[in-house]
Amino acid sequence: MQVALIQQHYHGSKEETIAHTVTQIQAAANHGASLVVLQELHQTEYFCQSEDTKFFAYANSFKKDVAFWSQIAKKHNIVLVTSLFEKRTAGLYHNTAVVFEKDGSIAGKYRKMHIPDDPGFYEKFYFTPGDLGFEPIQTSVGKLGILICWDQWYPEAARIMTLKGAEVLIYPTAIGWFEEDSKEEKQRQLDAWITIQRSHAIANAIPVISCNRVGFESDASGVMKGTKFWGHSFICGTQGELLAHAKSEEDTILYANISHTRTKEVRDIWPFLRDRRIEAYKCLLKRYCDDR
C-alpha cells in the first residue's frame, strides 16, 4: 500500500496554505497514494507560539473545514488524515485529527490526549486534553492509530493503540528548534524525536508515519523570536527502518509502501506482545510511584 505525507511551510494565510496543500494532495493521489497524511494544524500558522484569544477564531470554521476536507478526500479517492482546531462549544476547544474515508465520509476522529505547554508551545491555553481515549480508526486502508505531536513522546500511547489493533501509527506534528540553541542541542533534540518514534514501530512491530511542519514562523507576540520547524518527516517500517525521510528545509511529499503482513512476520520472530508482564505493570497507572 502506498502512503504519502505532505510536509510544508505556512504560506502566509489560511487560504494560500490550504491551496498549496490541495495541489500537493492531488499530486500524491496522481502518484498512487491511497493514504495521505497532513501535518499538525496544517491550515494555519502554528499559533500556539503565544497565548492570544484572537486565535480561537480559527476554530469557528471547524464544521466548514471538515466539509471542505471531506470533499477533497472524495475527489481524490484517498483516505485523508487532517489536523484541525475543533470548537466544541464556546470556551472548549480540541486539537483534533479528523480522518476521512475515500468516499468523503468521516472514518473517525482523535482528540490529542497529551497536551504540551512550554515556551513557544502554549497548547494548554488552547486545547482541552482529548476525551476520546486512544482508539484506532478503522478505514479501508487499515486500522489507523492516529496520535498527535506531544503524544509521540509517550510509549504508553503507541502501545495502547497497538493493543487495540492499530496497524500503523500516524503522527501529525509541529516541532522545531529555537535558533538560539546550540548546534549540538538541536542535533540531540532532532535525533531524540526521530528515535522515540522509530522505537514505537519497533516495540509494536507496526509502521510509523510522522508528518512535521517546516520553516521559520515568528512569534506573533514578539516575546520570543519564533520557532524553526525542523521538517525531517519520515516513514518507517515495522522494525523502525527508515523507508523515506525528508530534509529540514523543504516542502516535500514523502512516499513509501508499507505492509501490514510484515507485522506478523516480525512479531513471529520477536514476539514482544507474548511476554508482557501485565500483572507487574500497575505502577504505569500512577503519576509517580512514591506511595504519595
Add this chain to the structure above:
Amino acid sequence: MQVALIQQHYHGSKEETIAHTVTQIQAAANHGASLVVLQELHQTEYFCQSEDTKFFAYANSFKKDVAFWSQIAKKHNIVLVTSLFEKRTAGLYHNTAVVFEKDGSIAGKYRKMHIPDDPGFYEKFYFTPGDLGFEPIQTSVGKLGILICWDQWYPEAARIMTLKGAEVLIYPTAIGWFEEDSKEEKQRQLDAWITIQRSHAIANAIPVISCNRVGFESDASGVMKGTKFWGHSFICGTQGELLAHAKSEEDTILYANISHTRTKEVRDIWPFLRDRRIEAYKCLLKRYCDDR
C-alpha cells in the same frame, strides 16, 4: 560520575572467562570508574542456545559466585552489576542480576522479568520469570534501574523503573545474529536494538548503559549453527545521545561520564512525566484490548 561496561567473548571455560573479566574490572577501576557493568550471564557461554538439563549445574555455584563477585567489588571499591544463574531450589532458577556495593555488600538483586523463547534463545526452559518486580536498587552511585536483555524491548519496564526513581537504566544483555540472515535483516535488527534502548533514555530522561556479549558461540546441541553475538554495547545520555559505542567484534571496556543533574535540566524543557494521561492507560494492564 565515570561508568564502565565490559564487553567480552566467552573464553572457552568459566574459569578463563572469569579470569579475563577480573582483569578488565581491575583496568576499569584503575581508569577511575565507580560503576562497572558486566554482560548477561557473563561467567559462561550463552547456554540457552539449546535445552539441556546439564546446564542447570552452572546454577549450583550461585552462592559461591555471589561471594566471589562481592570480594571483587570490595577489592576495587566499585559498584558492580553482575548477571548470574540463580538456583533458588531444585527445579527453580532465575536469570538474576546481583548488584554489589563498594564495600562488597549486596545492594540488591533483580530477577529478569520478561523471559524470551525463540530458536537459539530457549530461556523459558531455564528461567522462571522474575518475582521481584521492577524495583530500582539504591547504591552509593545512584538508584540503578537494572533490567536484563529481553526486558529492553519493553517501554513499560523502563517507565516503571523511572516512576520508582531510577536514575540510570542498565541492561546486561546477550543478543546476536544468525549468520544465515541477510545483511539487511542483520542491520535492521541491530538498529532496532540500539534504537529501542536509546528511546528509553529519551522517554524518561535518564542515561542508559547496555552491555552486550560479543563473538560467535556454536549451538552445543548441533541443531543450529550458533549465534554471533553482535557487541555494539553503548552508553547514552538523557536525550538518547550516544556517549560511547563499542564495535561488533572486539572485547572492550567502554567508559562514559554520566550526569544525574542533566535529568532535571532535560525534564524541565521536555516535561513528559507531567502530562501522562494515567486515567486513560488502563489498557496497558491487559494482554490485548479485544474485550476477551
